[in-house]
Amino acid sequence: MHNDVFGNMATRGATLDTGLSALLKDLEQRGLLSETMVVVASEFGRTPEVKAGRVGRDHHPSAFSALLAGGGIKQGYVHGKSDKRGHYVDENPVKMEDLNATIGHAMGLNLSKTIYSPSGRPFKIANNGEVIRDILA
Numbered sequence: 001m002h003n004d005v006f007g008n009m010a011t012r013g014a015t016l017d018t019g020l021s022a023l024l025k026d027l028e029q030r031g032l033l034s035e036t037m038v039v040v041a042s043e044f045g046r047t048p049e050v051k052a053g054r055v056g057r058d059h060h061p062s063a064f065s066a067l068l069a070g071g072g073i074k075q076g077y078v079h080g081k082s083d084k085r086g087h088y089v090d091e092n093p094v095k096m097e098d099l100n101a102t103i104g105h106a107m108g109l110n111l112s113k114t115i116y117s118p119s120g121r122p123f124k125i126a127n128n129g130e131v132i133r134d135i136l137a
Helices: 005-029 096-106
Strands: 037-040 067-070 089-091 114-116 122-124
Touching: 005 037, 005 067, 037 096
Parallel strands: none
Antiparallel strands: 037 067, 114 122
């Protein structure tokens, strides 16, 4: 959150927790979690410390978390570790291309195939990222 972290966390955190846990529980109860991957991520994280003034956190791409559940992902597994301040990655860094490759692999996509955008621009899913095999079930 850019602003008012402490004022917003109770409502926004609770909204995410309630919705995410209900989704995961529903998928599991209906036997769909093993074939459905749920991903909670963004393109960058937020600074570990709250800035004075607006009481918010700035963009922070150096170290942040993503959640993957179901769809071929190990349950309860934590991959990687940040430093004590949460500023930088200390163990098992993951590039965005690697995260995307892992998701694509779990979905059964051909990661080496070149595909084309509607404008004809060629690209590969995950831009040649490496699959993070440690997180796969």
